[in-house]
Amino acid sequence: MIKExxxxxxxxxxxxxxxxxxxxxxxxxxxxxxxxxxxxxxPNGSGKSTFSKVxxxxxxxxxxxxxxxxxxxxxxxxxxxxxxRSGVFLAFQYPLEIPGVSNLDFLRVSFNSKRKHEGLExxxxxxxxxxxxxxxxxxxxxxAFLERSVNEGFSGGEKKRNEILQMALLEPTLAILDETDSxxxxxxxxxxxxxxxxxxxxxxxxxxxxxYQRLLDYIMPDFVHVMAEGKILTTGGKELAHELEARGYDxxxxxxxxxxxxx
Amino acid sequence: MTATATVENLVNQxxxxxxxxxxxxxxxxxxxxxxxxxxxxxxxxxxxxxxDFRLKAYRQWLKMSEPNWPHxxxxxxxxxxxxxxxxxxxxxxKKQSLDEVDPILLETFEKLGIPLSEQKxxxxxxxxxxxxxxxxxxxxxxDLAKVGVIFCSISEALHDYPELVEKYLGSVVxxxxxxxxxxNAAVFSxxxxxxxxxxxxxxxxxxTYFRINTEGAGQFERTLIIxxxxxxxxxxxxxxxxxxxxxxxxxxxxxxVALDNADIKYSTVQNWFAGDENGKGGIYNFVTKRxxxxxxxxxxxxxxxxxxxxxxxxxxxxxxxxxxxxxxFYSVALTNNMQQADTGTKxxxxxxxxxxxxxxxxxxxxxxxxxxxxxxxxxxxxxxxxNYSQCDSMLIGSNAEANTFPYIQVQNNSTKVEHEASTSKIxxxxxxxxxxxxxxxxxxxxxxxxGFCKDVFNQLPMEFAVEADRLLSLKLEGSVG
Numbered sequence: 001m002i003k004e005x006x007x008x009x010x011x012x013x014x015x016x017x018x019x020x021x022x023x024x025x026x027x028x029x030x031x032x033x034x035x036x037x038x039x040x041x042x043p044n045g046s047g048k049s050t051f052s053k054v055x056x057x058x059x060x061x062x063x064x065x066x067x068x069x070x071x072x073x074x075x076x077x078x079x080x081x082x083x084x085r086s087g088v089f090l091a092f093q094y095p096l097e098i099p100g101v102s103n104l105d106f107l108r109v110s111f112n113s114k115r116k117h118e119g120l121e122x123x124x125x126x127x128x129x130x131x132x133x134x135x136x137x138x139x140x141x142x143x144a145f146l147e148r149s150v151n152e153g154f155s156g157g158e159k160k161r162n163e164i165l166q167m168a169l170l171e172p173t174l175a176i177l178d179e180t181d182s183x184x185x186x187x188x189x190x191x192x193x194x195x196x197x198x199x200x201x202x203x204x205x206x207x208x209x210x211x212y213q214r215l216l217d218y219i220m221p222d223f224v225h226v227m228a229e230g231k232i233l234t235t236g237g238k239e240l241a242h243e244l245e246a247r248g249y250d251x252x253x254x255x256x257x258x259x260x261x262x263x
Numbered sequence: 264m265t266a267t268a269t270v271e272n273l274v275n276q277x278x279x280x281x282x283x284x285x286x287x288x289x290x291x292x293x294x295x296x297x298x299x300x301x302x303x304x305x306x307x308x309x310x311x312x313x314x315d316f317r318l319k320a321y322r323q324w325l326k327m328s329e330p331n332w333p334h335x336x337x338x339x340x341x342x343x344x345x346x347x348x349x350x351x352x353x354x355x356x357k358k359q360s361l362d363e364v365d366p367i368l369l370e371t372f373e374k375l376g377i378p379l380s381e382q383k384x385x386x387x388x389x390x391x392x393x394x395x396x397x398x399x400x401x402x403x404x405x406d407l408a409k410v411g412v413i414f415c416s417i418s419e420a421l422h423d424y425p426e427l428v429e430k431y432l433g434s435v436v437x438x439x440x441x442x443x444x445x446x447n448a449a450v451f452s453x454x455x456x457x458x459x460x461x462x463x464x465x466x467x468x469x470x471t472y473f474r475i476n477t478e479g480a481g482q483f484e485r486t487l488i489i490x491x492x493x494x495x496x497x498x499x500x501x502x503x504x505x506x507x508x509x510x511x512x513x514x515x516x517x518x519x520v521a522l523d524n525a526d527i528k529y530s531t532v533q534n535w536f537a538g539d540e541n542g543k544g545g546i547y548n549f550v551t552k553r554x555x556x557x558x559x560x561x562x563x564x565x566x567x568x569x570x571x572x573x574x575x576x577x578x579x580x581x582x583x584x585x586x587x588x589x590x591x592f593y594s595v596a597l598t599n600n601m602q603q604a605d606t607g608t609k610x611x612x613x614x615x616x617x618x619x620x621x622x623x624x625x626x627x628x629x630x631x632x633x634x635x636x637x638x639x640x641x642x643x644x645x646x647x648x649x650n651y652s653q654c655d656s657m658l659i660g661s662n663a664e665a666n667t668f669p670y671i672q673v674q675n676n677s678t679k680v681e682h683e684a685s686t687s688k689i690x691x692x693x694x695x696x697x698x699x700x701x702x703x704x705x706x707x708x709x710x711x712x713x714g715f716c717k718d719v720f721n722q723l724p725m726e727f728a729v730e731a732d733r734l735l736s737l738k739l740e741g742s743v744g
Binding site for chain 1: 685687691692693695696697698699700701702703706710711713714715716717
């Protein structure tokens with residue numbers, strides 16, 4: 001999957017961030033190139049979900065230092081909706097329920113906001129309907145879900161599938177999957193993973209954030225990063241994930257390993 | 264800008280109807296007494312029974328006290344500091360043609376989006392325009408008269424159809440029903456009168472637009488709608504007022520009577536001045552609205568979109584006397600800043616197999632408080648009757664308050680009463696979810712509000728459903744995006 005001459009999509013240098021004055025990210029470094037799939041693993045409280053929200057621009061998090069360059073541009077110059085329109089997609093760990101707003105309307109307004117940003121003509125209701133029905137296949141979703149309110153009364157698995165459907169429509173440059181495997185049974189996990197794999201292309205990149213190695217059995221990462229206490233401690237190939245599964249996160253925190261990682 | 268700050272901007276939009284029309288008015292001195300009641304009646308050259316009705320109401324009112332159970336707070340009202348009659352200076356006779364109406368008044372209504380002139384007026388809506396205490400023009404009267412529909416101001420009805428007014432006035436809302444209805448009965452100045460004869464389906468929407476203009480004037484209008492056997496009518500009222508620092512009292516009474524198989528649909532889009540962001544000024548909207556389903560298979564449906572007023576105290580109700588009669592209440596109440604609303608309905612099931620539906624949507628923003636209060640009563644003879652109530656609240660930001668006070672009284676075991684309630688929120692997390700999908704805060708709020716109100720807006724006449732949606736968006740629109 002790794003290209004010979006790949007372009008850098010995301011470059012994170014010494015990123016620090018607070019929530020309510022408490023430092024969570026403490027000097028995070030990461031580079032993601034086109035065509036790559038990265039996984040960030042780490043124990044609860046390591047700051048991995050915070051990292052995904054900082055990238056997407058959640059207002060509760062304050063960036064205190066460092067820089068993030070996305071496709072050659074300072075990411076923090078962009079409002080959250082501009083980040084989305086320029087290709088940053090966050091699949092939420094807990095997708096929100098929006099009563100009264102139909103899934104179809106939500107998807108259409110979202111899709112068209114990106115089209116508009118790209119200077120393309122917005123799709124009308126009929127053309128969009130055709131497109132969305134075609135994309136439903138990616139996550140094997142029943143068209144009945146289009147008529148329902150966004151995520152309202154959806155099961156955990158249905159919500160996650162709906163996230164991937166949104167991703168299939170928006171075709172992001174950088175897809176960030178925040179704990180997408182949590183709360184999924186094995187069948188739902190396979191469907192979601194299959195969807196993500198279909199959408200991975202040489203020109204885009206995927207960043208998975210997960211506590212468990214399980215997801216990585218279905219979506220093969222090129223790089224696995226281990227995060228703890230607001231930093232990436234070590235980076236390796238997918239074998240690192242198995243190592244973590246076998247030995248637990250404390251292993252990485254050992255001074256020796258941290259030292260190796262620092263070199 | 265944080266999402267919270269954004270939401271605050273969205274809900275702090277200036278009121279667009281706050282202008283004052285500079286026109287000479289005739290007002291009477293402030294204060295209320297038996298002489299003032301007599302003076303109002305004399306100014307309107309009313310029949311004797313009307314003066315008796317007013318005096319009886321005034322004497323009862325003196326013995327009554329303001330209700331203190333609503334969940335609202337306001338300083339004591341000085342009833343001697345209110346002007347009870349104010350009218351644009353004009354000849355006593357109402358203009359027969361719009362050409363004779365003061366152009367400033369026509370301009371005022373046009374500015375409010377209610378064009379009255381032949382060329383511009385809505386093609387399928389007849390409008391009665393009420394400015395301060397009097398009706399200044401009623402459109403399409405001749406067209407309506409052809410099918411026997413009477414649509415005029417209640418002052419005119421008192422002269423032209425006194426026997427109808429005498430028969431029905433106070434028959435649904437008795438003089439001493441409550442403090443504000445008694446006050447209204449004593450001093451009401453104008454309002455609309457509608458009579459739909461037997462078997463007639465009113466060929467167009469009827470609408471009254473109320474405009475308060477004079478500072479310190481109270482507005483007390485009285486509306487009476489009578490639908491004879493097998494007739495049908497859809498009626499809409501709208502209202503706005505200028506921005507003043509002082510509070511103004513609006514105490515209206517609306518009575519509806521539906522006989523056998525008659526159908527009345529009554530819609531309100533209420534946008535009185537709500538006061539500023541610190542709660543200064545605004546209208547006290549203390550209104551009694553009640554419909555009597557007197558005949559079998561009759562139906563009365565209330566739809567209200569309440570966005571204005573500093574304080575709203577209002578419970579459009581249905582008394583279901585006729586067997587198989589139907590009562591409906593669809594409501595959207597939006598409060599922001601320091602607004603207070605205590606609103607809901609009463610469904611009184613008296614006859615057999617009567618049905619009622621209550622759909623209430625409360626939206627609270629700013630530091631406002633919004634309460635739903637509703638009574639469903641199943642009387643001892645209401646065999647097989649049913650009610651379904653749904654009360655949904657939406658909170659915008661974290662400083663607003665929403666309450667639900669449902670009262671259910673069942674005196675008949677064969678009846679069925681269902682009540683559902685929910686609370687949702689437009690907060691940082693919801694807005695971030697929309698933003699992450701490329702949707703601006705403005706669009707997100709508008710989509711969530713429209714979605715939340717859909718069940719109610721679907722009940723409005725089409726022209727006004729669009730208007731209501733736009734009105735809510737305006738109220739919540741901001742400088743971002």
